[in-house]
Amino acid sequence: MKSKLTLLSITIFCCQLLTAQIQKWQNPKSYSTVKIEQWQVADLVFKTKKEVKDPFSKNSFAIVTDKKITQKIPMFYNGDKQWVFRYSSAVIGKKTFVIESDIKELNHKKGKILVSKNQKENRHGGVVLNKENPQHLFYQDGSHYFNLAFECDWLFALDYNQKEITKTKHLLSLVEKHKFNQIVMNVYSYDVKWPKDKRLLDYPEHEYGSREDIFPFLGSNSNPDFSALNIDFFNHFDKVISEMHNKEIVSHLMIYVWNKLVNWPDMQSKADNMYYDYVIKRYQAFPNIIWDVSKEALHYERATKDYISERIERTRKLDAFNRLVSVHDYGFCRNHKDEVDFISMQNWQHTLYQNMLKARKDFPNKPIFNIEHGGYEESPYVTFPGAYDNAEACLRRNYMCLFAGGYTTYYWQGTSWNAVIHNPFEQPDNFIKPKFDYFTHMRTLFDTVNFENCEPIEKYNGAGYNLTNKKDGIVLVYAPKENNWVGAAKAVKDNFNYQNATQQWFNTITGEFSKEEKYIIRGVALEFWASRPWKNEADAILIVRNLTPKEK
Known part of the structure; x- marks a missing residue:
């Protein structure tokens, strides 16, 4: 078989992300039709006969065409003379592709892809905007994406x-189990610049800062070689x-971070552009990607507004x-609203609810x-520790964001930064455990009220915060x-x-729903005050359902 190889050996890998396994097809003489499911990710790997000089600077694109759409998808170099065309599709049907490349061995190569209907029950595609409902996020199949993020x-x-x-799989399984559906994450961070808890010295397995063996470029963070990228880093990141895609968890991917002691190349240098472009090329085919240019993009005088734009x-x-695409900087988003798809906020003030509400009013056509x-x-x-570290106070602030009509992020100090406890519920009894279950309850509630x-x-x-669902008859x-x-x-x-209306209460700590009872407005005044359960025990939410919208 080897004697029959053409100048270009073609190996096709389809990332069977339903089971997180890689299946391999090899057809060195002809282009078999690659078969994948909708929103599945496939790697078509082309191996050249000769090494290519300065491979990260080469331009190679797969031009994918069906009856309605043409995409120009950048390929990426993956070491060992391998060039990868990574592909997924929201649209089922037959596709053809042809490669346009600076590399003679790749240029004009062709192939076929057949995309069948998605069979994974909880897979809904990438996160998109909806012109009919511009302040909320949706999946490509039209279902709502309740953006509940987890920082790691x-x-x-x-x-x-x-x-x-x-370890990664274990932590992601906890994220999935507790109904978080997004991780706010860095491509790379080096270390924090504030003092560390001395207790970490007793548990070095939880410390991930200052790892010199991890770096997206050659060399190390302390002694970088910006001439090329570290393929091993990105193979691991794949x-x-x-695995996140397998668990239907979105990666809110912050490509840069300025306050984690990373030795980045100079802005707009060849190395800087090589890194940034490579991340976009390599991960765009994953439906579970949202781009964020940088964490706290303009806070540390590293970047300019023009650079972020x-x-x-x-x-x-x-x-x-x-x-x-968004930017983790509210000032930038506010002043460049037409450049971002949604408004990213960072607000610690006690008046969080009012600030979120104002942002929603200021940007009526953007999710917050x-x-x-x-x-x-x-x-x-x-x-x-930030401004609040009490679990119930933190939970309340998440609800403030939601009741202002925005989306929110959960932080646990044991996973958000350099200290990562991937298995918190398997730690000693004297370890403080996270209250992930509070957010499981949150998702349970909001999944029932649209x-x-x-x-x-x-x-x-x-005396409380209101959310009114006029379409479905819920207050x-x-x-x-x-x-x-x-x-x-x-x-x-x-x-x-409200003749057929019912009411019940929801306990934000335990997730308990009270008995659903008939809703009756009593008294001579228009206001009916419902005596609430769990007073001084837990924040609670009054839910009135089965309301019929009045005719206009």
């Missing part, structure tokens, strides 16, 4: 240099993103899949996502545990007929 900056470092990604433009030019609200739940290590149809109406707040009122009573009557009477 050092996820890339777990299991590095290991054949199996056992495993992480693939150029990076966004660069992303959109290279990304043939049109993944969403608070990536950092200053609530960093306590862990065995004081990694970075958050994408809910609107915060400030005039109905009273919610959030009440802090110190609150005596809250009411939904004004929102109900203004917008609905």
Whole structure:
């Protein structure tokens, strides 16, 4: 068989992400049709006979065509004379591709791809915008994407240099189990610049800062060689993103971070552009990708506004899949709203709810996502306490974001930064455990009330926070545990007929729903105040359902 090889050997790998396994087809003489499912990711790997000088600077594209769409998808170099055309599709049917390349051995090569209908029950495609409902996020199949994020900056470092990604899989299984569906993460971080908890010295297995063996370029962070990229780093990172896709967890991928002691190349240098372009080329085919140019993009005087704008433009030019783009900097998003797909906020103020609500009013055509609200739940290590570390206070701040009509992010100090406890529930009894279950309950609630149809109406707040779903006939009122009573009557009477309405309460700590009872407005005043359960025990949410919208 080897004697019959053409100048270009073709090996086709299809990343069977349903089972996180790689299946291999090899046809060195002809182009077999590659068969994949909708939103599955396939790697078509072309190996040249000769080494290519300065391979990261070469341009190679696969031009994919079906009856309606043409995509120009950049290929990437993967070492050992391998060039990868990575592909996925939201559209089923037959595709053809032809390669356009600076490399003579690759140029004009052709192939076929057949995309069949998705068979994975909980797979819905990439995250997109919806012109009919512009302040919410959706999947490509039209279902709502309830953006509930989990920060883990050092996820890339777990299991590095290991054949199996056992720790990564364990942590991701917890994220999946507790119904988080996004991880806010860095491509690479080196270390934190603030003091570390001395207790980490007793548990070095949880410390991932200052790892000199991990670096996206050649060399190390302390002694970098910016002449080329470290293929081993990205092969490992592939495993992480693939496993996240397998578990339907979105990667909110921050390509840069300025405050984690990374020795980056100079802005707009050849090395800088090589790195940035490579990340976009290599990961755009994954449906579970959202781009973020940089964490805290303009906070540390490393980057300029013009530089961030150029990076966004660069992303959109290279990304043939049109993944969403934002910047982890509210000032930039506010002043460059037409450049980003959604507004990223970082707000620690006590008036978080009012600030989120104002942002929603200021940007009526953009989703609002608070990536950092200053609530960093306590862990065995004081990694970075922020403004709040009490678990219930942090939970309340997440609800404030949601009841203002935005999306939110959860931080646990034991996973968010350099200290990563991948198996927190298997630690000693004296270790503080995270309250992941609080967010499982949160998702359970919001999956039942169609958050994408809910609107915060400030005039109905009273002593709590209001969300009104006019389309589905639901009113919610959030009440802090110190609150005596809250009411939904004004929102109900203004917008609905309520003859068949019911009410019940939801406990944000335990996830318990009270018994559903008939909703009755009593008294001579328009307001009905419902006595609330769990006073001083837990924040609670009053839910009025089965309301019929009034005819206009």
